[in-house]
Amino acid sequence: MTGKPIISVRGLHNSFGDQVIHDGVDLDVFRGEILGVVGGSGTGKSVLMRSIIGLQRPDAGKITVLGENMIDRSEDEAKNIRRRWGILFQNGALFSTLSVAENVEVPIREYFPFLKPPLLDEIASFKIAMSGLEPDAGPKYPSELSGGMRKRAGLARALALDPELLFLDEPTAGLDPIAAAAFDELIHSLQQRLDLTVFLITHDLDTLYTICDRVAVLADKKVIAVGTIPELMALDHPWIQEYFNGPRGRSAAISHKEPVEA
Known part of the structure; x- marks a missing residue:
């Protein structure tokens, strides 16, 4: 992706007591894309989103959204920025x-x-x-x-x-496959019609294949990779291979006609 990112995260650190959740997270989200964010349980996907939107104060790092620094803003300044995004x-x-x-x-x-x-x-x-x-x-x-x-x-x-920017946290969780597919189609349609940028946390492989332009992988307390699904599948990180080349990943790839390694 090229151009100035609509969301930029650099060196993000988050912890709860002695438990370190993020240790130097870097991530860019570009205007007009649907970025999927995946990771195992406890990797801090929702904490990352909450940090970006100002509900979680990070221990360290820099976050800019829509060209505005999100750290240490006054309530009035933050309110003016929040007006430009929506959250599900x-x-x-x-x-x-x-x-x-x-x-x-x-x-x-x-x-x-x-x-x-x-x-x-x-x-x-x-x-x-x-x-x-x-x-x-x-x-x-x-x-x-x-x-x-x-x-x-x-x-x-x-x-x-x-809004210009839409944050979605597990939007298809708990939905049956037909309802989940309909919701994916709705998000994709709205993104195109309204020229939205979408930050989407999900574990749904069908959602990733159907509507996401790129996928960011949270593991080892960092974003270890960002790219298209074929680009990620070419990497040898064990979690990525298990996620995309496991039985469910292979089934989703076949249903969406993506090449799968033999």
């Missing part, structure tokens, strides 16, 4: 006491408190439709939705402020 957390992370439409309106109300209810309702309805939900989902509460619908409602909220 695992399981949607919806407010249980608010309807779907009200959940979508939360970030809009935060940044545009002067908007009148009719316009708020119209924007929420539009975002709900963009996420692939039926109009009657708006008045429903999260407890009335299936797991896939909750993820789409969370996506609608992530899109509320017309």
Whole structure:
């Protein structure tokens, strides 16, 4: 990839007590790409995302997002940057006491408190439709939705402020294969239509093959490799080989017509 990265991480260190999670993570994400982030359990995929968006203060390192330094920003400065991205957390992370439409309106109300209810309702309805939900989902509460619908409602909220950058944390986890494939197709369609840059944490091999332009591998407390799936499969790191050339990896490669080593 060429050009100036939209996300740049250099020398990132994160730890919890004596447990070191990241020890010098470097990563670039470029405008207009869907970058998949993979790694074994405990490698700090979500911690990396939380560091980038400012929910986790790293021990050391430099992070820039959309050309802005994310370390030691004032709350007002950070708020202005956060307005330019959307986040879908695992399981949607919806407010249980608010309807779907009200959940979508939360970030809009935060940044545009002067908007009148009719316009708020119209924007929420539009975002709900963009996420692939039926109009009657708006008045429903999260407890009335299936797991896939909750993820789409969370996506609608992530899109509320017309972001340039979208963070997705395990968006297809817990979905059946048909629902997961539909969600992948939705993300890919939205990325193209809205010119989004997508930072996507996943363990879903089908998602990686279907929509990701590049994949970053977290292991050994660092990003050990970034590239296309064929580029990664050519590397001899044991975790990468086990992940992409194990039984599930080989099955996903065959289904997506990728070459597999004999």
